[in-house]
Amino acid sequence: xxxxxxxxxxxxxxxYGKVDKIPTRDGYGKGLLELGxxxxxxxxxxxxxxxxxxxxxFAEKYPERFVEVGISEQDMMGIAAGLAAVGKIPYVxxxxxxxxxxxxxxxxxxxxxxxxxxxxxxxxxxxxxxxxGATHQSLEEIALSRVLxxxxxIVPADYLETKKATIEASKISGPVFIRFGREKVPVITTEExxxxxxxxxxxxxxNDVSIFACGPMVYEALLAAKQLEERGIDAMVVNIHTVKPIxxxxxxxxxxxxxxxxxxxxxxxxxxxxxxVAEVVVENYPVPVQRVGVLxxxxxxxxxxxxxxxxDLESTSIARAAESVIKxxxx
Amino acid sequence: xxxxxxxxxxxxxxxxxxxxxxxxxxxxxxxxxSLSSVEIMVSLYFHxxxxxxxxxKWEGRDRFILSKGHVCPALYATLARRGYFDPEELLTxxxxxxRLQGHPDRNKLPYLEIxxxxxxxxLSVAVGMAIGFKMDNRxxxxxxxxxxxxxxxxxxxxxxxxxxxxxxxxxxGIVDVNGLQIDGWTxxxxxxxxLANKWKAFGWHVIEVDGHDIGELLKAFEEAKNVGGKPTxxxxxxxxxxxxxxxENRAEWHGKAPTREEAEIALKELEEME
Numbered sequence: 018x019x020x021x022x023x024x025x026x027x028x029x030x031x032x033y034g035k036v037d038k039i040p041t042r043d044g045y046g047k048g049l050l051e052l053g054x055x056x057x058x059x060x061x062x063x064x065x066x067x068x069x070x071x072x073x074x075f076a077e078k079y080p081e082r083f084v085e086v087g088i089s090e091q092d093m094m095g096i097a098a099g100l101a102a103v104g105k106i107p108y109v110x111x112x113x114x115x116x117x118x119x120x121x122x123x124x125x126x127x128x129x130x131x132x133x134x135x136x137x138x139x140x141x142x143x144x145x146x147x148x149x150g151a152t153h154q155s156l157e158e159i160a161l162s163r164v165l166x167x168x169x170x171i172v173p174a175d176y177l178e179t180k181k182a183t184i185e186a187s188k189i190s191g192p193v194f195i196r197f198g199r200e201k202v203p204v205i206t207t208e209e210x211x212x213x214x215x216x217x218x219x220x221x222x223x224n225d226v227s228i229f230a231c232g233p234m235v236y237e238a239l240l241a242a243k244q245l246e247e248r249g250i251d252a253m254v255v256n257i258h259t260v261k262p263i264x265x266x267x268x269x270x271x272x273x274x275x276x277x278x279x280x281x282x283x284x285x286x287x288x289x290x291x292x293x294v295a296e297v298v299v300e301n302y303p304v305p306v307q308r309v310g311v312l313x314x315x316x317x318x319x320x321x322x323x324x325x326x327x328x329d330l331e332s333t334s335i336a337r338a339a340e341s342v343i344k345x346x347x348x
Numbered sequence: 349x350x351x352x353x354x355x356x357x358x359x360x361x362x363x364x365x366x367x368x369x370x371x372x373x374x375x376x377x378x379x380x381x382s383l384s385s386v387e388i389m390v391s392l393y394f395h396x397x398x399x400x401x402x403x404x405k406w407e408g409r410d411r412f413i414l415s416k417g418h419v420c421p422a423l424y425a426t427l428a429r430r431g432y433f434d435p436e437e438l439l440t441x442x443x444x445x446x447r448l449q450g451h452p453d454r455n456k457l458p459y460l461e462i463x464x465x466x467x468x469x470x471l472s473v474a475v476g477m478a479i480g481f482k483m484d485n486r487x488x489x490x491x492x493x494x495x496x497x498x499x500x501x502x503x504x505x506x507x508x509x510x511x512x513x514x515x516x517x518x519x520x521g522i523v524d525v526n527g528l529q530i531d532g533w534t535x536x537x538x539x540x541x542x543l544a545n546k547w548k549a550f551g552w553h554v555i556e557v558d559g560h561d562i563g564e565l566l567k568a569f570e571e572a573k574n575v576g577g578k579p580t581x582x583x584x585x586x587x588x589x590x591x592x593x594x595x596e597n598r599a600e601w602h603g604k605a606p607t608r609e610e611a612e613i614a615l616k617e618l619e620e621m622e
Contacts, residue, residue, distance in 0.1 A: 060480075060483070081483065082483065084479060086506075086510055087509070087510075087513075089503075089506035089509070089510070091469075091472070091502075091503040091506060092472045092475070092503055092506035092507050092509075092510055093472075094472070095469050095470075095471075095472025095473045095475070095476060095503070095507065096472050096473070096475050096476035096479065096507075096510065097476060098462065098472075098473045098476060099472065099473040099474060099475060099476020099477040099478070099479070099480065100476040100477070100479065100480045101476075102411070102461060102462070102473065102476070102477055102480075103411075103476075103477050103480035103481060103484075103486075104407075104480070105480050105483075107476075122466050122469075123469055123472070123503070125466075126463065126464070126465065126466040126469060127462065127463070127464075127466075127469045127472075127473060130453070130463045131454055131455070131462055131463040132455055
């Protein structure tokens with residue numbers, strides 16, 4: 018039985034030491050910059066948030082392919098569909114709350130039902146926007162986007178994976194939602210770490226419990242696995258960056274091998290990532306599941322790291338959930 | 349091929365008959381606004397727009413966006429009469445397995461540019477297409493048909509701002525101003541006037557026409573082509589339910605199909621119409 022960090026994933030060497038921290042939104046911005054060079058059909062749309070979404074880098078270099086629409090997210094979503102209809106690959110860029118919330122009907126009827134080749138970058142996902150408070154802390158985008166037919170959903174773990182996902186999205190036909198955040202978070206992957214759309218990756222082998230995570234919670238999950246290791250518990254950690262279509266085979270395999278599952282997301286557990294995993298588990302191979310995430314409440318102002326603690330989104334919460342799942346498993 | 353006005357009048361009559369037959373057969377649908385928009389769609393597809401029924405994917409085509417998706421019976425009939433598909437298929441409207449959905453689905457019927465039905469979204473798509481054409485220095489034009497009630501949606505005015513901001517003179521909006529919406533007269537439900545001044549204030553070139561006069565419509569579309577630096581909107585004053593005595597100017601015919609008996613009377617009226 019394999020155990021420990023998966024060397025095939027080429028994660029950073031000092032994973033449990035002092036790791037570099039870069040915001041995932043920078044990955045979106047750098048990904049767009051690279052795409053601008055590689056693919057002349059790529060256009061970027063922004064609703065008065067070019068610096069926040071890091072689209073200003075693209076705008077400076079490719080102003081003729083940057084469309085500023087002002088504060089009108091619904092209009093932006095429709096414009097993107099129109100651009101896609103005439104052969105462009107538009108990247109709609111704004112805060113997650115605004116693209117999946119404010120413009121949800123446009124995302125549903127015009128983009129998803131029409132199945133247009135529109136990419137949607139949702140910034141400031143989770144509580145990471147901190148002091149701005151509940152209105153700007155996006156905790157619902159995974160639920161709101163994954164419920165739509167034709168829509169694909171990616172929640173990258175770190176800066177590099179966000180960059181890879183942004184570039185990969187241009188090669189996927191149809192609408193794609195990419196979620197990323199504002200705050201600096203640990204860069205745990207390297208250029209060599211595989212990123213395959215729709216394929217979950219095992220970052221740590223383990224046999225006692227599976228921890229599925231998305232976004233920066235993958236790092237928290239790895240920290241939790243280390244804490245568990247010290248208590249003699251061997252946890253598998255899987256990065257499920259593609260929330261839709263979710264890697265069903267990986268979830269079933271892990272459920273069979275470990276017999277218990279913890280999910281971790283910086284998002285409402287209702288309808289979110291944990292729900293997506295649970296849906297697969299209950300229909301295919303029921304084992305105990307515990308979801309770590311935001312529990313049916315809005316966010317609030319505060320420093321991001323303190324909010325993570327207050328909302329029980331830290332590694333210690335994941336480790337606690339793992340222990341509880343193992344207890345249920347043994348019943 | 350460009351059709352003449354007299355020919356188009358005859359085609360408009362056939363399209364009206366199609367709308368009655370289709371909605372009667374379906375037992376549901378939106379005849380009122382379909383009937384008010386007939387001359388607008390016939391003018392576009394039989395004279396104004398560059399397109400090719402033999403090759404609907406032709407990249408060089410002008411684009412028509414139906415923002416008020418519920419009047420798709422008029423669009424389906426116009427497309428069928430223009431040669432995109434067999435008019436026989438029109439009678440499958442709203443039936444299980446039909447390409448002719450109750451509201452337009454571009455993935456089922458490939459001659460449609462967008463799927464629509466939730467009001468207020470089409471003009472933004474048209475703006476996006478017009479921006480895309482400008483980026484590539486393509487000289488195609490984009491047409492977008494809206495309803496007057498639909499203009500109560502805020503997104504229309506976001507798109508109106510964007511269209512003027514980007515000086516989209518390759519974009520032409522048409523408003524089917526039939527004055528009625530589900531709950532009654534627009535002036536009573538939520539007043540839109542002064543409509544021309546609203547569009548002017550948003551930076552658009554405004555043309556007002558009788559939306560049932562094909563000659564006036566053609567002139568307006570021609571004028572729009574020659575406007576530089578700003579988009580044009582044609583306010584087409586129309587009659588909801590146009591052509592059928594018992595449907596004209598009656599809000600109840602917004603979303604109600606005629607019975608078989610009513611359809612027969614309607615078809616007879618159209619037949620006897622000049």
